[in-house]
Amino acid sequence: MAKDIDSIFFDITPEIEELALKCETNNAIDKELYTKYEVKRGLRDLNGKGVLAGLTNISDVCASKIVDGKSVPCEGNLYYRGYNIKDLVKGFLDAKHPGFEETTYLLLFGELPTKKELKDFQDMLAERRMLPPNFVRDVIMKAPSHDMMNSITRSILQLYSYDAKADDTSIPNVLRQCLNLIAQFPMLMVYGYHAYNYKRGEDLYIYAPNPELSTAENILMMLREDRQYTELEAKILDMALVLHMDHGGGNNSTFTTHVVTSSGTDTYSTIAAAMASLKGPKHGGANIKVTRMFEDMKKNLTDWTDDDQVRAYLEALLEKRAFDKKGLIYGMGHAVYSISDPRADIFKKFVKQLAHEKGHDAEYALYEKVEHMAPQIIGEKRHIYKGVNANVDFYSGLVYSMLDLPSSLYTPIFAAARIVGWSAHRLEELQNVDKIIRPAYKPLAPYREYKNLDDR
Missing domain, CATH: 1.10.230.10 (Cytochrome P450-Terp, domain 2)
Structure with a gap:
């Protein structure tokens, strides 16, 4: 009797259970060997200090200071391009303007913008808040996923097909691609969410972004059927986006960005890889x-x-x-x-x-x-x-x-912010390092003589 497709693809059969046991047995490594060979598990030592794998101008995560020649823990500080995150947040809150666009400019270009530079940059992002013709129908509405991170990642990979210069890794072209993705990300996120709800029988409403609104305001407006939000809601979501934008080159998804960029691949594949990393419950899913x-x-x-x-x-x-x-x-x-x-x-x-x-x-x-x-x-x-x-x-x-945001969008909102940091780090890697990242792993398996199939 022929098996149905679902049982073939999705059932964990006794045969798979048996093979899985072989995987577990043959992949197990004695934890003491990591100490013996001085392997830094997670690329960090026992005190949490990371293995130095690169240099960056983009951000600094500071958790210790030198006292009498020794490193001692201190109150944590985060710096974007040398500016303390606390000062940056206070600055845009005091000025009563959104911080996402200003901080995006800082991370990408290294300096805080003037009023004119900020206005021009806001306009640049606003005009890029669009998707290719029929993209929502042909990509987002097709086989929507309950997991928004997977849905968005698929959309990012599909955008490759619409880019005539998708594989061009020159700095101007990668910057163009990054600006597009930063601007498009809220739509990929919100429209993916609505598409899945429509599949479950709910009403479908797809609102175009408003060029007069900030990134945070557009997210709330496009997400809600009545398009309404309060000033406090927009302010706190905007601040959340700023706080999540970057966190040094060593966090898992940003290191993934460096690793994948170093292979010479395209921007869409790089950001998709970073998305896959961020999805994990030990990282963005926490x-x-x-x-x-x-x-x-x-x-x-x-x-x-x-x-x-x-x-x-x-x-x-x-x-x-x-x-x-x-x-x-x-x-x-x-x-x-x-x-x-x-x-x-x-x-x-x-x-x-x-x-x-x-x-x-x-x-x-x-x-x-x-x-x-x-x-x-x-x-x-x-x-x-x-x-x-x-x-x-x-x-x-x-x-x-x-903020009445659906839990399925918690990690995507993290990604809507962190894509700015990924973009900055991709540009930095392309500018400074022309060498593929390839750390070493110590082999433990003993060499064995091959046996013919009849002799096994």
Whole structure:
């Protein structure tokens, strides 16, 4: 009897289970060998310091300072082209104008724009907020995915087919492609979301971007059926985009950008690879995990204000008895920061304001309680080599939920910001390094004599 297509492609059969066991057995490597051969797992040492793999002018993640000749942890700081992120955010908030376009200009071109340069750049992005004719019908509406990161990545790869100079890696052409993708990304994201909802039987509405609106305003306008949003909502989403734009050359998706760029491939393939990296729950997908963790926590706590109940739940998380049983408190800890994540610090001030205006004071208080208790509990349960603090993902999920953004767009919004950093790093790699990135892996398998098929 012939098997149906679904069973062939999607069932995990006993035969696959048996072969998977071989994969697990033959791929296992003794963890002690990493120490023996001084392999930096994750390209970081035990203190979280990354292996130096490149040079960059774009951003700096600062989590330590030199005191008496020794490196000691300090309050975290993030710099874009030498400017402290706290100063940049304060600057555009005080001036009461959106920060996304101004910060995009800074990361791409190295200097803060003048008023005229900013206006010209805003106009340049606005005129590029369009997709090829019939792209929505022929690409986005065809086989829409429940996962928006996959949907957007497919759209990015399809845009290659519409570009007559897709493989030209000269700086002017790559800059043109990057500006197009930065401007088009909100449409790929929002239209992909609407297409999937239409597939599920909901109404379809596709709104063209408004050239008079900022990137954040356009996202909210195109997303909502009534096109309405408040000034506070647009301001906080704009700030979120700025905070997520870049985070040094070593974060997973940006390093992916450098690696793939070094192979000489096209811009669309490079950004698609970065998207695939960002999708992972250990990277851009972490904010969804935080949100779902808190949803589970609230279901299991009878009193959110009870410290003992909160502590018991956090201990259950670490002991793999709660939520996804991975032994993690999502949103706590960072590969570089050990005392504080400056992005989380900035976010937190506005989260409290937004929570109050939206009537979510109790929920915010729970988040704040977990932020204070988790580091102590992690320190009691685990041997840690550096401090543990709330990272930007800890609060971003709460912000997005209070903005009534669908959870399926949490990571894409991260990507809508980070595509600016990827673009800057791709341009930097093309400008300075003409060598493919190829680190070494130590082989462990012993050499063996080949046996003929009849003798095995």
